[in-house]
Amino acid sequence: MSGQSQQFDDTRALRAAIRAGTFAGPTSGQGGQALQANLVILRGTDAADFLRFCQANPRPCPLLAVGEPGNPSLPTLGQDIDLRHDLPRYRVWNKGDLVDEPADIAAHWCDDMVSFAIGCSFSFEDALTQAGIPVRHQQIGRNVPMYRTNLQTRAAGRFSGPVVVSMRPMHPADAIEAVRICDRFSLAHGAPVHLGDPAQIGIVDIMRPDYGDAPDIRDGEIPVFWACGVTPQAAIAAARPDIAITHAPGHMLVTDIPASRAERMLTGVNNQEPITPTGEIS
Template sequence: MNLPALSFDQLRHLAPRALRRHIATDQYQGHTSGLGQGRVQANIVILPGDWADEFLRFCTLNRQACPILDITRPGDPLFRHLGEHVDIRHDVPRYRVYRQGELTEQPQNIKHLWRDDLVAFAIGCSFSFEQPLLEAGIDLRHVKLGRNVAMYQTDIDTRPTERLQGKLVVSMRPLKAADAIRAIQITGRMPNVHGAPVHIGDPRLIGIHDLGAPDYGDAVPLADDELPVFWACGVTPQAVVQASRPPLCITHAPGCMLVSDLHNHSL
């Protein structure tokens, strides 16, 4: 194919399948925030055989951080439950390849890396619950400021498996009390996208000592009449997997998610 590159504004008008087809041509390698017409976007983790089995157990034990939306059969590059012809070999704008836990490559597709024993996991992402929050009239500061959400490593242990263990990573959104209460109710009804917050208020109680210095993403200011509200974050499984140094692990690059055909409200 030899399609012309599209502007970001043109990309915004593409339906999810058309967007994936454009991304598959390697002509777009940027972030997917605001793209895909409000459909579900997913974190991606790809692992070989026995690591995949263990990772599935880890996700099951840590569902709030790792809500699995779909999982491929070994060697099959298609997510069968995320939409029409969703091919994980090229439908993500940019990938990260880790070998023994070290970042070795950031390709635009992974056709050259695909193997018969690879299993791909699509994991729910907080983009999906931000839409219902915004629709409920709740302002999200990082959205307003055009920044990535602030993410922090906590001192909360995940439930370990043999080789996979680590601390919970959370995303933080500053909210006024009334909005925090509504946000808890709204996200509590979305267990496939991290569900209700894991903490609210004093960050030190979960091992976060400086809100101004997030471990991932961008810091946002907290007003005097706001509470920091913390949700389990889909970065958790990536961080845990990288720390355990499997021979091969492929993920999406930060912010460059897989755009599915699923509606956010279906979660």
Template sequence: MNAGAVQQGRIFASGREARLSVRSGAHRGPTAGIAPGYVQGNLAILPKALADDFFRFCQFNPKPCPLLAASEPGDPRLPALGADLDIRTDLPLYRVWKNGEPVAEVRDLKDVWRDDLVAFVIGCSFSFEEALVEDGIALRHIDEGTNVPMYRTSIETVPAGPFRGPLVVSMRPLKPADAIRAVQITSRFPAVHGAPVHIGKPGMIGIADIMQPDYGDPVAVKADELPVFWACGVTPQSVIAAVRPEFSITHAPGHMLVTDLRNSRLAVL
């Protein structure tokens, strides 16, 4: 469980309770650990003209972009993820992009929402992190109450229409025995990134300095540990920066959508 969340007292009994707290403005911080057991999602919102290509991009790149749900154009509801869910208000912090550049971070989308926007919710590593912690595997960013470190890599995604760009990965330092167990556990969660894409030697995937993440916060990798890298749902932000659509919206890193789905339902036996 996220130490920062515990310190703030932001622990909720359900996904809906967490969303209502976010919607009211009571909870404004990162969402790791705030609703144990409930699936969280990354967000990408694009104009309808780009939606079909982005849907195909998710299909072609299921590890970084495991699609949980997509909205109808202009409809802020996603009933498959929560009966009362409103994508315009239910994340603590959004990032607004114009021509591939982040131009603002906002608390809700009421002033920027458009009738042609389609919302995509993509599986988040918070779900498999819960399974790792339950198995006794310590995760340093959780113990330290920070965001997981994330890096743009030299691994290219599979393109779809205009969507193309580098894979983003998240990193967790683990002892070798824990790394092996982590592969076994996360392989059961293909809907939330699945097994790691790389272990050890960051330079082999284009990461020059492991202490300088592109997103999130740095964490130390000790001498008896290996850096373990998973495909990350921040990849759409990297792709948006490369594609440069005229308008788009994402979550701010670490500030996810909390759904009514249970993590246990995503596990493959």
């Protein structure tokens, strides 16, 4: 896993290493029990529709914070955060096309940009580990595998598209326990959205993820799928705004908020709703 030879439990030290260019890898397992966040940055003209998209789809897009226009800080998530520098890798989109994956976005920043921090499933992985449930991609030094599905988000303005999921292979008993544990983390996508046969949610080849690295699924294990904060990137590709900036999949903003206390510390976040029987997820 490139750039991830050092383990950081101190979130500010991790962000300092990212700014210095000495940490460049995926952030799974970093920051101890800290809440991690996906990132979407849009010009003001597109921000209102995207806010409504998140509000309509709280399961894949649980809002943690929304920045002030032109301000790259998110003080409710960490006093020293600067979104132009504090993620290991970004993606820059032009009219829906991915055009760059820089380690810093200062050159792309505009005064009317609005930032959205969205919950990430990496936030509950420490709780899984503490419960004795292996997190395979951490064990083998890979990025988590992520897949586009046939589940659909609810459209808002120009934003719509498929739900993206992350996957962690587990023995069935561990999967049941993971449902119980993760249900407490609604700001990190909550409980899994699907267990077992990937074809039922439109995944043709489990060994070929759309994002991240190939999985290592062992005898007796089943794939367990969570809603994923890469979902907005599929919506951005379809909506084709003039410019958008996101995190690179697996390369998150690590906040100073303990994941276990996030819901008591952050306000204005939608509650989760269950999957509907029509194959739509909210």
